[in-house]
Amino acid sequence: MNIINIEHIAKIYQVGSEEVHALRDVSLRIEKGEYVAIMGPSGSGKSTLMNILGCLDTPTRGLYEFKGVNVSEMSDNELAAIRNREIGFVFQTFNLLPRSDALHNVELPLIYAGVPAHERKEKARMALEHVGLADRIHHKPNELSGGQRQRVAIARALVTEPAIILADEPTGNLDTKTGEDIMALFNEIYEQGNTIILVTHEEYIAEHAERIIRIRDGLIERDEKVVNRYIPQKNGASKL
Amino acid sequence: MKEFLYELKEGLLISLRAIGANKARSVLTTLGIIIGVTSVVLMSTAINGIDNAFQNGVASLGSDNLYIDKWEWFNNDTPWWELRNRRNLTVEDYERYKELAKIPLAVAPTIWSFQNIRYKNRIVESIIIQGTNHEYIKTTNLTFKEGRFFNELESNSGRNVVVLGSEIAKNLFPNGYAVGEYVRIKGHKFKVVGILDEQGSWVMGNFNPDKQVFLPLQNIYKYFQSADFRSITINVRAKNSLMVEATKEEAIGIMRRVRGLKYNEPDDFSINQQEGLLNTINQTVGVIQIAGLFITGLALFVGAIGIMNIMFVSVKERTKEIGIRKAIGAKRRTILSQFITEAAIICMIGGTIGLIIALILSLVVNQFLPTSVQIDTIILAIVISIATGVVSGFAPAYTAAKLDPVEALRYE
Numbered sequence: 001m002n003i004i005n006i007e008h009i010a011k012i013y014q015v016g017s018e019e020v021h022a023l024r025d026v027s028l029r030i031e032k033g034e035y036v037a038i039m040g041p042s043g044s045g046k047s048t049l050m051n052i053l054g055c056l057d058t059p060t061r062g063l064y065e066f067k068g069v070n071v072s073e074m075s076d077n078e079l080a081a082i083r084n085r086e087i088g089f090v091f092q093t094f095n096l097l098p099r100s101d102a103l104h105n106v107e108l109p110l111i112y113a114g115v116p117a118h119e120r121k122e123k124a125r126m127a128l129e130h131v132g133l134a135d136r137i138h139h140k141p142n143e144l145s146g147g148q149r150q151r152v153a154i155a156r157a158l159v160t161e162p163a164i165i166l167a168d169e170p171t172g173n174l175d176t177k178t179g180e181d182i183m184a185l186f187n188e189i190y191e192q193g194n195t196i197i198l199v200t201h202e203e204y205i206a207e208h209a210e211r212i213i214r215i216r217d218g219l220i221e222r223d224e225k226v227v228n229r230y231i232p233q234k235n236g237a238s239k240l
Numbered sequence: 241m242k243e244f245l246y247e248l249k250e251g252l253l254i255s256l257r258a259i260g261a262n263k264a265r266s267v268l269t270t271l272g273i274i275i276g277v278t279s280v281v282l283m284s285t286a287i288n289g290i291d292n293a294f295q296n297g298v299a300s301l302g303s304d305n306l307y308i309d310k311w312e313w314f315n316n317d318t319p320w321w322e323l324r325n326r327r328n329l330t331v332e333d334y335e336r337y338k339e340l341a342k343i344p345l346a347v348a349p350t351i352w353s354f355q356n357i358r359y360k361n362r363i364v365e366s367i368i369i370q371g372t373n374h375e376y377i378k379t380t381n382l383t384f385k386e387g388r389f390f391n392e393l394e395s396n397s398g399r400n401v402v403v404l405g406s407e408i409a410k411n412l413f414p415n416g417y418a419v420g421e422y423v424r425i426k427g428h429k430f431k432v433v434g435i436l437d438e439q440g441s442w443v444m445g446n447f448n449p450d451k452q453v454f455l456p457l458q459n460i461y462k463y464f465q466s467a468d469f470r471s472i473t474i475n476v477r478a479k480n481s482l483m484v485e486a487t488k489e490e491a492i493g494i495m496r497r498v499r500g501l502k503y504n505e506p507d508d509f510s511i512n513q514q515e516g517l518l519n520t521i522n523q524t525v526g527v528i529q530i531a532g533l534f535i536t537g538l539a540l541f542v543g544a545i546g547i548m549n550i551m552f553v554s555v556k557e558r559t560k561e562i563g564i565r566k567a568i569g570a571k572r573r574t575i576l577s578q579f580i581t582e583a584a585i586i587c588m589i590g591g592t593i594g595l596i597i598a599l600i601l602s603l604v605v606n607q608f609l610p611t612s613v614q615i616d617t618i619i620l621a622i623v624i625s626i627a628t629g630v631v632s633g634f635a636p637a638y639t640a641a642k643l644d645p646v647e648a649l650r651y652e
């Protein structure tokens with residue numbers, strides 16, 4: 001089943017009198033259960049594409065169907081509902097609420113989904129357990145390491161059981177070792193049947209996925225299966 | 241409905257978190273609201289107090305009363321010198337009026353004198369001594385704590401008897417038991433025959449019956465001042481409020497006759513009414529109200545601007561937070577209500593602090609001006625503070641709600 005179908009998407013930013021073509025003409029399909037890396041140099045339009053796929057932004061031109069529904073015609077509220085229920089974001093800079101503890105950060109999407117308090121606390125706790133942070137649920141972001149923060153962010157992305165997880169350079173702010181642990185976690189999540197789109201500019205990170213879409217100057221350059229996918233060591237997580 | 245309550249509850253919790261994170265700023269922000277609410281509560285409390293006292297005053301004197309006097313009490317239609325040049329009203333005028341008047345319920349002459357009053361080593365200085373007759377009590381609603389008013393015999397024969405207002409009695413006889421004792425006025429002994437109940441009509445100043453004493457009219461002329469020193473006043477009580485106008489018409493006719501006025505001569509007396517007093521008091525209350533409204537409005541306005549300002553700063557500072565919330569599914573409406581709720585809570589906290597300050601201050605004020613804080617005043621204060629929060633929080637909240645999520649997430 002197609003989760004995502006985009007056809008001839010373009011995104012043009014108006015900067016002063018100049019037009020910046022962040023995306024020129026992009027078409028792609030992503031199916032349920034895929035692990036896709038979007039690869040490209042800095043400025044190639046990866047984040048722009050991810051924001052559109054995540055319903056944070058709308059394309060200037062083109063068609064976007066999410067689970068067969070035309071997203072381009074949705075209202076702000078409908079987009080918010082899709083982001084809330086169907087999409088889990090993981091950002092390079094974690095983007096946690098700094099004054100709230102891990103538990104509150106993770107339960108926040110469930111608050112917006114209208115889940116009753118005891119149920120959502122339970123779900124948030126389980127999600128934190130899932131990412132190996134059972135003993136950190138009442139820690140605030142500044143009391144956690146970078147890797148732990150990214151795990152909280154991943155737990156927040158997973159807690160609503162979204163149709164797709166979008167990760168924009170999730171290891172970009174982490175050292176190699178911790179980055180590997182996070183990639184191991186993504187692998188685990190993938191193996192449990194989740195759909196993941198991973199944005200990166202590093203070949204080595206992209207090779208964790210089973211499919212790589214290479215993008216340059218707002219155009220898809222190549223779209224290929226990874227023959228010999230890199231499977232990270234699972235036990236890395238325990239050394240966190 | 242359930243969804244709304246859920247959102248409200250979660251909105252409140254989120255707002256409380258945000259306020260908790262900026263305690264000092266939140267409290268400072270509320271200063272304007274604190275001042276506004278304090279003044280709302282104090283003002284309406286004071287106005288209540290004045291109003292009550294006035295109602296008591298009118299009630300104790302009787303609202304269906306007319307006062308025939310040389311002086312015009314409230315309206316200043318007639319020039320002062322003209323009033324001054326009028327002949328004094330005399331006891332004879334009173335007697336002839338009483339004889340001719342058919343419709344009043346009761347009629348009594350009064351004349352006053354400033355004197356000191358003592359009992360043993362206790363003294364109350366410069367009080368109003370009212371000289372009148374036994375009919376006087378029927379022209380008022382005064383009630384007795386102890387004893388009685390002087391009777392017809394005591395009145396006609398000019399006995400040295402006296403009735404004390406409650407405050408005078410309290411000062412001279414702190415332990416009670418005044419009836420039967422003798423007080424001295426200008427060296428003359430008077431036997432106390434009655435003590436009035438407290439009337440609480442302090443607005444009326446020296447005319448407050450609590451601060452007066454009453455004795456037979458002849459004694460005023462006999463001991464304190466000559467008959468031509470001051471005009472008397474004739475207190476007239478109409479049968480009921482519907483009869484006030486008729487009683488007044490009759491009084492004008494009779495008095496013109498008594499005073500021997502020709503048809504083309506103007507009245508050389510005035511018929512005064514409580515209404516005049518009412519107008520004066522209402523004017524005073526009105527001035528206080530306007531001043532109060534002005535101070536309150538100004539404080540609340542300043543408060544509202546402060547809240548708005550701080551909320552704009554808060555929205556700016558928390559742009560990234562708003563971006564995160566939107567990314568994970570907060571709707572515009574959710575963000576809007578989050579920030580409005582936050583402003584409303586800050587204001588409500590300010591309002592509560594203001595209310596507490598006002599309650600404490602009103603205890604202090606209570607020493608001078610008997611008041612009580614009404615429950616509707618409290619509700620009003622809370623409603624006003626929440627409303628201020630909602631109004632001043634709207635614009636910043638709206639700005640937050642319509643932020644573009646991608647831009648907001650990129651904000652550092």
Ligand SMILES: Nc1ncnc2c1ncn2[C@@H]1O[C@H](COP(=O)(O)OP(=O)(O)O)[C@@H](O)[C@H]1O
Pocket residue numbers: 013014015020021022040041042043044045046047048049
């Ligand atoms: N809000 C914006 N306004 C103007 N230009 C933008 C904006 N966002 C991105 N761009 C431009 O679009 C191009 C693609 O940006 P981006 O998608 O962030 O690239 P990447 O994530 O691959 O580094 C860049 O040239 C960038 O400068």
Ligand SMILES: [Mg+2]
Pocket residue numbers: 046047048
């Ligand atoms: Mg990028």
